[in-house]
Amino acid sequence: MPELPEVETVRRGLLGLVGKEILAVELNRADLRFPFPDDMDSIAGRKIIDIDRRAKYLLIRLEGDLTWLAHLGMTGRFGRVLEGKHDHVVIDFVDGTRLVYTDPRRFGIMDLIHGDNEHKLLSHLGPEPLGSDWSGELLHKSLRGRNVSIKVALLDQKVVVGIGNIYASEILFRAGVSPKRLAKNVSEKMTIRIYDETQTVLLTAIEAGGSTLKDGQFKQIDGNLGYFPHEFAVYDREGEVCTSVECSNTIKRMVQSGRSTFFCGRCQR
Numbered sequence: 001m002p003e004l005p006e007v008e009t010v011r012r013g014l015l016g017l018v019g020k021e022i023l024a025v026e027l028n029r030a031d032l033r034f035p036f037p038d039d040m041d042s043i044a045g046r047k048i049i050d051i052d053r054r055a056k057y058l059l060i061r062l063e064g065d066l067t068w069l070a071h072l073g074m075t076g077r078f079g080r081v082l083e084g085k086h087d088h089v090v091i092d093f094v095d096g097t098r099l100v101y102t103d104p105r106r107f108g109i110m111d112l113i114h115g116d117n118e119h120k121l122l123s124h125l126g127p128e129p130l131g132s133d134w135s136g137e138l139l140h141k142s143l144r145g146r147n148v149s150i151k152v153a154l155l156d157q158k159v160v161v162g163i164g165n166i167y168a169s170e171i172l173f174r175a176g177v178s179p180k181r182l183a184k185n186v187s188e189k190m191t192i193r194i195y196d197e198t199q200t201v202l203l204t205a206i207e208a209g210g211s212t213l214k215d216g217q218f219k220q221i222d223g224n225l226g227y228f229p230h231e232f233a234v235y236d237r238e239g240e241v242c243t244s245v246e247c248s249n250t251i252k253r254m255v256q257s258g259r260s261t262f263f264c265g266r267c268q269r
């Protein structure tokens with residue numbers, strides 16, 4: 001499932017569309033995760049002004065105070081060319097270029113936001129991990145008294161947005177904090193390390209174009225893969241020797257809240 005670095009990679013890839021005018025929109029089915037809005041074709045005839053991101057939602061700003069909200073779900077991606085039966089939305093631009101939304105599992109979401117109304121999907125989101133209003137101090141505050149593991153807390157979109165399974169495992173390994181440790185027992189010092197590693201891991205992953213896993217689902221707009229998996233220190237490395245210089249332990253996998261966590265029992269406390 002795309003996490004923040006993948007969605008930010010897509011946002012950057014889409015920036016090339018700014019200034020282009022939409023000629024026509026073709027919907028090849030009635031819904032993705034939810035039905036398309038009735039007025040979806042009202043994006044036609046408008047220019048793209050800017051492309052923002054909030055958590056894992058892309059916010060494509062259009063002329064006339066209209067925002068096209070898009071979420072990639074599990075397997076959604078934007079590309080430049082038709083791929084086949086999973087192409088659900090095809091946008092043609094006045095200049096002859098094309099944008100195609102492909103999504104085999106159809107957990108993606110598309111909607112329109114009129115004016116500056118707050119969309120219901122955006123109203124309960126926590127802080128952006130790379131935003132200036134989040135800090136180690138704030139993270140420490142939101143972990144206080146919480147009786148869930150730090151791994152599960154990091155996936156909670158009210159604590160911080162955009163971090164999923166892959167990046168939570170990587171961040172906790174690099175911070176040297178056990179994913180099993182209860183959130184309320186994560187010290188201030190550990191919290192600062194988690195905050196710092198969150199910045200490093202997410203920024204490095206964005207730089208690498210995100211993570212394309214073995215399933216090959218995630219691709220950049222131009223069809224390139226995301227190369228961050230080459231830098232995975234623990235994710236998907238069960239049974240391999242720990243990547244820390246002075247550790248000969250084996251990377252373990254466990255399931256927390258139904259999802260895999262990868263960790264080193266020696267380097268993470």
Ligand SMILES: [Zn+2]
Nearest residue numbers: 242247264267
């Ligand atoms: Zn280790």
